[in-house]
Amino acid sequence: MSRLSLRLRLVLAGAAAVVTALALAAGALAMLFGAHVERLAAAELSVQLDNLIAGIDRPAASDTLVTSSAPTDPRFNLPFGGRYWQINSPDGPALRSRSLWDEVLILPRDHLDDGVEHLHTITGPDGAPLLAVERTVTLPASISPAPLRVSVAMDAGDLAQARAAFMRDIAPYLAALALVLIVAGWMQVSFGLRPLADLGQRISALRDGRSTRLGADIPAELRPLGEEIDTLLAEREAELTRARNRAGDLAHGLKTPLQALIGEAGRLRDADQPEAAHAIEDITATMQRHVERELTRARIASTKGKGRTDLAQIVSQIRRVLERTPQGEALDWQVDIPAGLMAATDPADLTEALGALTENAARHAKTCISFSATRSGGRVALTLADDGPGIPAADIAALIERGARADLRGHGLGLTIAHEIIEAMGGALTLSDAAPGLRIRIDLPAA
Numbered sequence: 001m002s003r004l005s006l007r008l009r010l011v012l013a014g015a016a017a018v019v020t021a022l023a024l025a026a027g028a029l030a031m032l033f034g035a036h037v038e039r040l041a042a043a044e045l046s047v048q049l050d051n052l053i054a055g056i057d058r059p060a061a062s063d064t065l066v067t068s069s070a071p072t073d074p075r076f077n078l079p080f081g082g083r084y085w086q087i088n089s090p091d092g093p094a095l096r097s098r099s100l101w102d103e104v105l106i107l108p109r110d111h112l113d114d115g116v117e118h119l120h121t122i123t124g125p126d127g128a129p130l131l132a133v134e135r136t137v138t139l140p141a142s143i144s145p146a147p148l149r150v151s152v153a154m155d156a157g158d159l160a161q162a163r164a165a166f167m168r169d170i171a172p173y174l175a176a177l178a179l180v181l182i183v184a185g186w187m188q189v190s191f192g193l194r195p196l197a198d199l200g201q202r203i204s205a206l207r208d209g210r211s212t213r214l215g216a217d218i219p220a221e222l223r224p225l226g227e228e229i230d231t232l233l234a235e236r237e238a239e240l241t242r243a244r245n246r247a248g249d250l251a252h253g254l255k256t257p258l259q260a261l262i263g264e265a266g267r268l269r270d271a272d273q274p275e276a277a278h279a280i281e282d283i284t285a286t287m288q289r290h291v292e293r294e295l296t297r298a299r300i301a302s303t304k305g306k307g308r309t310d311l312a313q314i315v316s317q318i319r320r321v322l323e324r325t326p327q328g329e330a331l332d333w334q335v336d337i338p339a340g341l342m343a344a345t346d347p348a349d350l351t352e353a354l355g356a357l358t359e360n361a362a363r364h365a366k367t368c369i370s371f372s373a374t375r376s377g378g379r380v381a382l383t384l385a386d387d388g389p390g391i392p393a394a395d396i397a398a399l400i401e402r403g404a405r406a407d408l409r410g411h412g413l414g415l416t417i418a419h420e421i422i423e424a425m426g427g428a429l430t431l432s433d434a435a436p437g438l439r440i441r442i443d444l445p446a447a
Contacts, residue, residue, distance in 0.1 A: 042119055045133040048085070052085055055068040083097070084154075085151065086104065115137065354384070356417055369386050
């Protein structure tokens with residue numbers, strides 16, 4: 001359950017609640033319907049009891065009671081037909097319906113006031129439960145000197161069948177009601193969770209650089225979360241600013257000592273100590289590359305994921321600049337980039353990285369340089385290729401390693417800086433030998 005979406009959890013919980021509530025309601029309806037049917041059955045039995053009592057008589061010179069108005073329901077005459085009546089007299093045998101055959105109704109031993117009815121559930125002659133209504137009546141002494149106990153009963157299974165038929169009739173409506181309520185609950189959940197989807201889009205806009213804050217125009221329940229996120233963003237920006245300033249201060253602080261070392265190397269060379277001068281120059285160049293790399297990282301960190309860059313426009317700008325150079329003027333520039341293809345990067349950062357890569361390609365290309373770009377999902381791939389001599393596969397990895405030397409056919413420093421910039425922008429730089437030439441692929445987040 002923990003892996004399910006919040007919407008699915010709420011919908012499943014709502015569906016379970018609806019089904020449970022309707023099941024309980026169905027049980028309650030069945031009980032109410034059963035009680036109603038039982039009251040109707042008791043009323044019908046009471047009417048039949050009145051008719052039976054009204055016909056009780058004792059013929060002249062006879063010791064037995066008779067009834068002239070027994071209930072007309074044919075089931076009273078069918079053995080074990082499900083309808084029974086019985087008249088108990090203290091001074092003679094019981095008078096019974098033909099449906100009882102040789103059986104008698106066993107009634108509870110309770111005290112009945114004259115004319116008061118009691119409702120009982122008893123066992124019938126075939127073992128089935130019966131619903132019985134009984135009444136004690138006092139008739140003229142010529143008919144019965146003692147009160148008579150008169151009862152009428154019916155098969156309680158008929159009531160159970162009526163309840164079952166009622167549940168069968170109501171079940172489709174309950175199922176339809178459950179479906180309607182579940183769909184309504186799903187719509188309510190979808191509407192209620194819509195602000196969360198909007199919040200996700202705002203966070204995506206933060207990541208892509210299309211906005212800098214979530215803002216306060218969000219539901220009151222989510223506003224504390226939005227305020228906390230905006231506060232964290234402000235603190236992060238302040239911390240990045242401080243780090244960038246510290247890196248800048250460090251770089252500026254190292255410039256003077258580095259210049260002094262370069263001057264010292266020159267004096268050593270003038271003093272006919274070229275080996276010492278060369279060693280100092282190598283160390284100084286390495287330190288300068290590290291300083292430049294850290295300055296680049298500090299600057300890119302503050303703009304990572306911010307801004308939108310039109311790839312075709314950036315390539316067009318770089319092309320126009322390099323076409324004015326002696327190397328670029330003689331080359332055939334081929335560009336295959338869809339209009340409006342956007343990357344989620346800062347335009348200045350991408351221009352710096354791509355400019356360094358294109359400058360290297362123009363320096364080594366023989367006849368042409370080509371650009372192409374495609375989008376796949378949330379990423380864009382920009383490819384730069386030249387028809388120069390290329391680079392051996394064994395040397396490609398060394399070009400972008402930390403501290404790579406700048407003497408590998410002039411590629412190293414430009415590629416290293418470009419790699420640092422692209423990596424800081426959340427992208428990836430891949431080199432491959434195109435035979436002939438070098439192919440450079442830049443993967444960036446799409447805007």
